[in-house]
Amino acid sequence: MGFVVRELHLRSLFWRILATLWLALALVAGLSILLGRALNQDAWILSHHPSLQGLAERLVQRYEDQGADDTQRYLEHFRHRARIDVQILNDTGQLVVEGTFPHRAAAFEARQKNPRRLPWRRLTEEYTSPSSGESYLLIYRIPYPELDAWHRDSLLWPVSALGIALVVMTLFSLALTLSITRPLNRLRSAVHDLGQTTYQQDSLARLARRRDELGVLAGDFNRMGQRLQGLIGSQRQLLRDVSHELRSPLARLRIALALAERAEPQQREALWPRLDRECDRLEALISEILALARLDAEPGARHVIALRPLLEKLREDARLLAPDQEIRIDCAGDPQLEGWPDMLERALDNLLRNALRFNPQGQPVEVTVKEQASGLEITVRDHGPGVAAEHLAQLGEPFFRAPNQSGAGHGLGLAIARRAVERHSGSLRLGNHAEGGFIATLELPLPVNA
Structure with a gap:
């Protein structure tokens, strides 16, 4: 391991520049001494x-x-x-x-x-x-x-020696300059391609294999380019999904308005509740889209989050929506973590709402918090029908709804939860419980007091 670190240090750009300058100075000093002796001693x-x-x-x-x-x-x-x-x-x-x-x-x-x-x-x-x-x-x-x-x-010999030294120094300088400018030109070309959205992921693969600062920079830039391409692709897909999802409520509103224009006064009165429902659905969809978009913005400074009071608050809010449902919380101690309270609250609220939507009466929704060596693990389990195995991989994608969930929500709740957990450097796993039902597992980094 020490040999590898030493080799990396020797091949770094810092040592390359230092060695080139040192050799150049040594040559100039040596020739100056020789010329001084030739003229004065x-x-x-x-x-x-x-x-x-x-x-x-x-x-x-x-x-x-x-x-x-x-x-x-x-x-x-x-x-x-x-x-x-x-x-x-x-x-x-x-x-x-x-x-x-x-x-x-x-x-x-x-x-x-x-x-x-x-x-x-x-x-x-x-x-x-x-x-x-x-x-x-x-x-x-x-x-x-x-x-x-x-x-x-x-002086023919000292001048010849000086000429040879200048040629050697020129070659050293040329090699050093090319070793810096060529990678920079590749990076500049990659930046231009990234700005034109024509960036190829393997364009800097060879440069990233260099074991110096420019290689590290190329590797970081390559990862950044891949990340940006992924974000651009996801944003484009999100726009396509949003336009598709907005067409349905807008089409229903247009039909309802057309019917209202031609209907008699009594029939028109019966259409107003339908118009209100469509407006509410459209407003809820736009709110969820905005919530998903805000997760990509800079959330600000982190804060200490006390997990038990947050879960208790979510349970009280859930009782207003589903008074017949029971939410059972198993949380030992007072675990804490660093993050953004509103973002984490929105993620847990979506998971609880999703569980309450499919959980049968008489069975509790179980929320369990465990402190492990790698961090906190939060699970939300219901006793509903679960999801078919072939659809589990697509859960959490914006606007995706499993066949048995086609009438529930807009398919953004799990996507918002996943994005919020990822902003906390955690992960969200979705699957069916071995004893039945559906389970969502949040893995978050180590708490502050760990």
Whole structure:
């Protein structure tokens, strides 16, 4: 598990950007150091100037083998060819080979306190002869024009290194830019498709497999797109169902009005109650449609809901509608949960009304509340005929009514209850009880005091 987390961290966009910037800075810093050494350090000049490479060894060997006069003639020839003045001192500081540096130039150098103002650069190199064991100090004086000309030629390698570094940095930057802009372009295209309602669910599947922040974003966006497509589809289906359901009461109202216009006064009086009933049905249907639509709106802040007082209130309200029916509540303790009281009350009220509608007299409607490890479980059971097994999967869909429920309600009560429970991050299961009757089971998240 730790290896997987570490791999995810290493592949994250944060570490990729950090590594790219760090490598770029390291290359720039390294090349800056190399360029600084190439331009400023004596050791760099001594080791890379073509006229000075191996010169100390050759001069000391020539001096020990052929003497000072021959070495002096060699230095004069060397001065004419390389334009570099050379002097050789022994370990006591005395000149053993006077070299080609003029006395007047030596006096001028001695008077100057700032060596940068001299027209030449003074370099020293110490060399110990392997044959005699004597130590010598070689002094080189290179005129600045000669040194500048060599610098221009010697900068070819640092400039080449800098060019290579720029190419590498460009490739790194290009790879990093493409790794960011390509997913963003895919996301932008997906946003455009989503706005045009042409979003395909698998359009971001490949991007969602990336194990970095963009992959997580693509996965979240993919789920959001699927959710929005589902909502759009459900809204379209709801509009079609609403238009279909509204046609029936409107058609009956139109027929009743047409009959009322042609009827005699006495017959017209008999039609008014029918018109009132159709208006009441239409008003009830519109109220349920609005209640279902409000469940998709932002409900506001959550509140603590005491479940026992809420069930007691619903039982008292139900007695006014069905005084002959008994509602038996089994609720131990005082369970609480967080949510929206009006929404949960509407869901439980619809379930109780549905149970009372099909429950036979003499049998109680049983409401049971259990506290479990996963949360609260609320069941509402009646002893009615139940629902055929082939129709159970469709229960809770807007405007769906089972064949034995065709004359009851508009098919929105269970849909409102299901939507309200889902807004509480819970679930609603509908089915037939093993001992007969119908049972609705609400599973809600853990209560506050759990």
